[in-house]
Amino acid sequence: MDGMSLTPEQEKLNALRNILPEAFCEGKIDWEKLKATLGGDINFSNERYVLNWAGKSDAFKILQTPTYKTLIPAKDESVNFDETNNIFIEGENLEVLKVLQKSYFGKVKMIYIDPPYNTGNDSFIYPDMFSESKADYEKRVGDKDEEGYMTKSSLKSPSLGGVSQAGWSKNSKENGQYHSNWLNMMMPRLYLAKNLLRQDGVIFVSFDDNEVHNLRLLMNEIFGEENFLGCLPTIMNLKGNNDQFGFSGTHEYTLVFLKDYNLGRIGEFKLDEIEIEKWEEDEYGLYKQGANLKSTGVNAPREKRPNLYFPIYVNGNVFSLENKDGFEEIFPTTNKQEMSWRWSKTKFQKEFFNVIISKNGNEYSIYKKQRPEINDLPSKKPKSIFYKPSYSSGNGTQELKNIFNERYFSNPKPINLVKDFIEIGTHPNDLILDFFSGSGTTAHSVMELNKEDGGNRKYICVQLPELCEEKSEAFKAGYKTIAEISKERIRRAGKKINDEIRLIIDDLRMKIKKLQSELPTEENQSEITSLQSQINNLQSQDLGFKVLKLEDSNFKQWQQIEGNDAQALAEQMKLFVDPVSESATIENMVYELLLKSGKDLNSKIFPSGGGEFGYLLLCD
Numbered sequence: 228m229d230g231m232s233l234t235p236e237q238e239k240l241n242a243l244r245n246i247l248p249e250a251f252c253e254g255k256i257d258w259e260k261l262k263a264t265l266g267g268d269i270n271f272s273n274e275r276y277v278l279n280w281a282g283k284s285d286a287f288k289i290l291q292t293p294t295y296k297t298l299i300p301a302k303d304e305s306v307n308f309d310e311t312n313n314i315f316i317e318g319e320n321l322e323v324l325k326v327l328q329k330s331y332f333g334k335v336k337m338i339y340i341d342p343p344y345n346t347g348n349d350s351f352i353y354p355d356m357f358s359e360s361k362a363d364y365e366k367r368v369g370d371k372d373e374e375g376y377m378t379k380s381s382l383k384s385p386s387l388g389g390v391s392q393a394g395w396s397k398n399s400k401e402n403g404q405y406h407s408n409w410l411n412m413m414m415p416r417l418y419l420a421k422n423l424l425r426q427d428g429v430i431f432v433s434f435d436d437n438e439v440h441n442l443r444l445l446m447n448e449i450f451g452e453e454n455f456l457g458c459l460p461t462i463m464n465l466k467g468n469n470d471q472f473g474f475s476g477t478h479e480y481t482l483v484f485l486k487d488y489n490l491g492r493i494g495e496f497k498l499d500e501i502e503i504e505k506w507e508e509d510e511y512g513l514y515k516q517g518a519n520l521k522s523t524g525v526n527a528p529r530e531k532r533p534n535l536y537f538p539i540y541v542n543g544n545v546f547s548l549e550n551k552d553g554f555e556e557i558f559p560t561t562n563k564q565e566m567s568w569r570w571s572k573t574k575f576q577k578e579f580f581n582v583i584i585s586k587n588g589n590e591y592s593i594y595k596k597q598r599p600e601i602n603d604l605p606s607k608k609p610k611s612i613f614y615k616p617s618y619s620s621g622n623g624t625q626e627l628k629n630i631f632n633e634r635y636f637s638n639p640k641p642i643n644l645v646k647d648f649i650e651i652g653t654h655p656n657d658l659i660l661d662f663f664s665g666s667g668t669t670a671h672s673v674m675e676l677n678k679e680d681g682g683n684r685k686y687i688c689v690q691l692p693e694l695c696e697e698k699s700e701a702f703k704a705g706y707k708t709i710a711e712i713s714k715e716r717i718r719r720a721g722k723k724i725n726d727e728i729r730l731i732i733d734d735l736r737m738k739i740k741k742l743q744s745e746l747p748t749e750e751n752q753s754e755i756t757s758l759q760s761q762i763n764n765l766q767s768q769d770l771g772f773k774v775l776k777l778e779d780s781n782f783k784q785w786q787q788i789e790g791n792d793a794q795a796l797a798e799q800m801k802l803f804v805d806p807v808s809e810s811a812t813i814e815n816m817v818y819e820l821l822l823k824s825g826k827d828l829n830s831k832i833f834p835s836g837g838g839e840f841g842y843l844l845l846c847d
Contacts, residue, residue, distance in 0.1 A: 240256070243256075247261065254405070277448075278410075278441070278444040278445060278447075278448055280404075280406065280407040280410050280411075281404050281407040282404070282407050282408075282410075282411045283407075283410070283411070283414070285411070286410070286411045286414045286415055287414075287415075289321075289411075289415050290414070290415035290418050290419065293325065294322050294325040294326060295779070295780045296318075296322045296325070296326055296777055296778065296779060296780065297326065297777075297778060297779070297780050297781060297815070297818065297819040297822060297823075298316060298318075298323075298326060298775040298776065298777060298778070298818060298819075298822060298828070299775060299776055299778050299814075299815040299818060299819075300773065300774070300775055300814065300815070300818060301317075301774040301775065301776055302774075304714060304774040305771070305772060305773050305774045306717075306718055306721060306770070306771040306772055307770075307771030307772075308771070308773050308774075310769075310771060311769055311771030311772055311773055312685045312769055312829045313670065313673075313685055313686050313687075313769060313771060313772040313773065314685075314686070314687045314688070314772065314773050314775065314828055314829075315664070315667075315670070315687075315688050315689075315690070315713070315714060315717065315772045315773065315774050315775070316687065316688070316689045316690075316774075316775050316776070316777065317690060317691075317692055317710045317714075317774065317775070317776045317777065318689065318691065318692075318776060318777025318778075319691055319777060320416060320662040320663065320689045320690075320691065321415060321416055321419070322777055323662065323689045323777055324416060324419035324420060324423070324662060324689075325419060326777070326822060327423060327687075327822075328419065328422060328423070329822065329823065329824075329825040330821075330822050330825055330826060330827055330828060331423050331658075331660075331687070331827075332422055332423060332825075333422070333423070333424070333425055333426065334423065334425065334658060334827075335423045335424050335425060335428060335658050335659070335660045335687075336424075336425055336427070336428050336429075336652070336653050336654070336657035336658055336659065337428060337429050337430070337431070337648075337649065337652040337653045337657060337658075337659045337660070338420055338423070338424060338428070338429075338430040338431070338659070338660045338661070338662075339430075339431045339432075339433075339645060339648055339649070339652075339659065339660075339661050339669055340420075340430075340431075340432050340433070340661055340662060340663045341432075341433040341640055341661075341663055341665060341668075342413065342432065342434070342663045343409070343412075343663075344434060344435050344437050344438065345405075345406075345409040345437045345438045346435075346437055406438070406441060409438055409441070410441060410445060413442070413445060414445060414449070416662065417445065417446065417449050417450075418449055420660070420662065421449055421450060421486065423660060424486040425486065426486055426487050426490050426491070427485075427486065427487065427490040427491040427492070428485070428486040428491060429456070429483065429484070429485050429486070429491055429493065429652045430446075430450070430483070430484050430486075431481055431482070431483055431648045431652060432446070432481065432482045432483075433461065433479055433480070433481050433640065434479060434480050434481070434482065435476075435479045435480065436476075436480075439458070439480050439482070442482060443455075443458065443482060446482060446484050450484040450485075450486070451484075453488055454484050454485045454486065454487065454488045454491075455483075455484055456483040456484060456485055456488075456493065457481075457482075457483045457611055458480055458481075458482050458483075459480060459481040459482075459483065459611055459612065459613045460478045460479075460480060460611075460612050460613070461478055461479045461480060461481050461613045461614075461618065461644065462477055462478045462612065462613065462614035462618060463477070463478055463479055463618060463619060463620040464476070464477055464478075464619055464620055464621070465477055465614075481613065481648070493609060493651050493652065494650065494651045494652070494653075494654075495607035495608055495609070495651065496606070496607050496609065496647070496650060496651065497607075497650070497680070506599075509580070509596075510580075511580050511581075512598065512599075513598070513599055514581075514596040514597060514598055514599075515596075515597050516583055516594050516596070516597065517594055517595040517596060517597030518569070518594065518595050518597075519592060519593070519594055520559075520568055520569045520570060520582070520593045520594060520595055521559045521560075521561055521566060521568065521569070521592075521593065522535070522559065522566055522567045522568060522569050523561055523566060527566045527567050528564070528565065528566060528567070529559075529565040529566060529567055531567075532567035533567075534571065535559075535567035535568045535569075535570075535571060536558070536559065536565065536566075536567050536568070537558075537568070537572060538550075538556045538557060538558055539556075539557045539558075539568075539575070539593065540554035540555065540556055540557070541554060541555050541557050541584055541591055541593075542554045542555065543584070544583075544584045544585075545584070546575075546579070546582060546584055546593070548572055548575060548576060555591070557591050557593070569595075578595075580596075581595055581596040581598070582594070582595070582596065583595070583596055609647075609651050613644070613647070615643060615644075615647075617641060617643040617644075618641055618643060618644045619641065620638055620641065622641040622642075622643070623638065623639040623640050623641035623642070623644075623668065624636075624637075624638060624639065626639070626641065626642055627639050627666055627716065630716055630719045630720060630723075631704075631715075631716075631719075633700050633701075633704065634700060635666075635699070635700055635701035635704070635706065635712050636665070636666040636701070636709075636712060639665060639666040639668050640665075640668045641668075642668060642671055642672050642675055645668050645669055645672040646672040646675055646676050649669075649672055649673060649676055649684070650676060650680075653684055654682075655677075655680065655681070655682030655683055655684065656682070656683050656684065657684055657685075658684070658685050658686070658687065659673055659684060659685070659686045659687070660686070660687045660688075660689075661686065661687075661688045661689070662688075662689040663689075663690075664688035664689055664690035664713055665690065665709065665713065666709075666712060666713055666716055667688065667690075667712075667713035667714070667716040667717045667720075669686060669688055670686050670688050670713075670716075670717045670720075670772065671716065671717065671720045673685075673686045674720060674721060674724050674768070674770055675720075675724065677768055677769070678724050678727065678728060678731075678765070678768060681761060681764030681765065683767075683769065685769070685829075686772075688713070688717075690709060690710040690713050691709070691710065692708040692709070692710045692711075693708055693709040693710070694707065694708055695707060695708060695709065695712070714774060717772055721770035721771065721772075722770075724768070724770055725768075725770050728765045728766075728768060731765060732762050732765055732766065735758050735761055735762050735765075736762070738758055739755050739758050739759065742754055742755050742758075743755065773828070773829075775818070775828065778815075779808070780808065780819065781807065781808050781810075781811035781812075781815050781816045781819050782807060782808060782811070782816075782819070817832060
């Protein structure tokens with residue numbers, strides 16, 4: 228509510244929107260559509276099937292604009308910096324994706340992102356014009372802090388050393404380009420992300436109803452409709468949430484696209500074979516033995532339920548409600564007491580295909596066939612509806628609370644959901660990218676899955692140093708940014724997993740010791756070898772991560788001189804006698820040269836013995 232009275236103009240617009248909603252786009256009248264709706268003779272220019280929006284051409288320019296940024300190491304915030312292959316990058320993700328293009332082009336097997344949902348209350352980087360002046364910025368979007376917009380200067384924070392988060396704004400639904408703003412934010416990032424995927428790579432994007440329609444069309448355009456793999460309803464809360472829609476929301480979505488449908492494939496889950504053996508199949512589908520159809524208990528005797536006491540005629544695994552030759556008469560009797568059936572005659576007749584007849588000696592048992600419900604049936608092939616009780620959004624919140632003993636982050640994704648995506652989207656030695664890292668669930672999930680299957684997956688996570696609200700529990704506890712929460716979560720999760728690994732190794736060693744005390748059979752020796760291999764895999768788990776931060780280049784950048792000012796040109800040329808920036812360090816320059824020459828951030832770097840300026844790069 229903005230406190231303003233309704234104007235006659237607005238009243239008429241509201242009435243027209245109720246009658247002709249198709250004539251409006253992002254809250255404004257589309258005059259061509261209005262004329263066409265009213266039967267006018269309109270020739271739409273370049274008419275074709277295409278997703279278009281305000282600012283799309285500018286988004287393409289932003290996508291194609293190179294960056295002069297670099298990444299610098301922050302070893303004091305890292306864990307096992309020199310040995311780990313995991314990477315956490317603190318910085319604005321559009322610029323980071325540009326920085327990574329040369330070194331990681333075509334190297335990432337899987338991308339998982341959980342981007343802003345555009346609910347009208349969330350904020351994201353918009354517009355992506357990092358090189359423009361403050362005056363140009365304010366002229367284009369306006370200095371409207373009271374309406375949710377924030378200029379560059381308003382975001383300079385003493386806690387971040389005066390660092391400005393350029394273009395950070397709230398995308399309110401009252402904004403005239405509400406959907407366009409979101410599309411302008413997403414499009415260049417998805418294009419750059421696609422470049423980083425391997426040809427057999429896959430991308431998973433979690434989302435809700437607000438933009439899932441636009442996201443599908445956008446990803447069709449970027450990845451190709453032929454590479455669409457699925458739009459998975461992802462059950463987050465079966466009880467439902469109260470939200471802005473007409474129904475109580477139970478789910479979100481996960482859009483899945485392959486880089487190349489001919490080369491990429493989704494994997495299958497590893498399942499417990501004992502669980503699979505419980506299920507059988509008939510002409511109507513899969514089932515397992517359910518409840519016994521003979522009722523028991525104080526309310527089940529014949530005299531209390533006379534309509535449910537009648538004979539069933541059985542021959543082998545076939546039953547009938549009519550007496551037939553060769554069929555044996557069965558009553559619902561338990562311990563010689565006359566009871567009742569759970570079903571009426573009518574229901575038995577309708578559900579004949581859901582009845583199991585079994586015989587043990589002279590005793591017949593009659594059971595209901597239990598048909599699988601949502602995700603009830605173990606299946607190696609992933610289903611199009613993703614549901615497990617552990618996918619509950621409440622679980623994600625509780626998992627993070629268990630790490631910090633406080634609620635520092637709203638609605639993080641649950642580990643089991645992301646872990647299952649990683650299981651079917653990768654192989655044990657693959658690289659995973661998440662450039663909307665949030666609380667760090669992806670990094671945590673990678674480490675958990677590696678612990679479970681002995682894998683050696685690596686991750687690159689990217690998170691903006693978004694300021695925590697000063698009233699939040701996280702800020703009060705000393706966490707100034709979301710990135711700080713994410714890094715601390717990964718540290719604590721790694722320590723916890725390491726403690727769990729030690730217990731698992733102790734258990735495996737006890738098993739080996741027991742086998743060694745037995746006769747040295749071939750089977751024993753094989754099992755000992757297998758157990759020792761599991762120990763070796765667990766001992767080599769990578770639970771560390773390198774922290775790198777997005778910063779300006781270590782080398783001076785040439786500034787274009789306007790006009791023919793010879794003196795200004797001469798002054799700038801003097802600056803480039805030494806092209807190294809005053810704030811540069813040798814190590815930071817090494818990492819920048821590493822990136823800009825296309826080398827992996829996990830390349831080994833050794834001092835050459837040549838003093839302060841002597842470095843030798845040994846690249847894997």
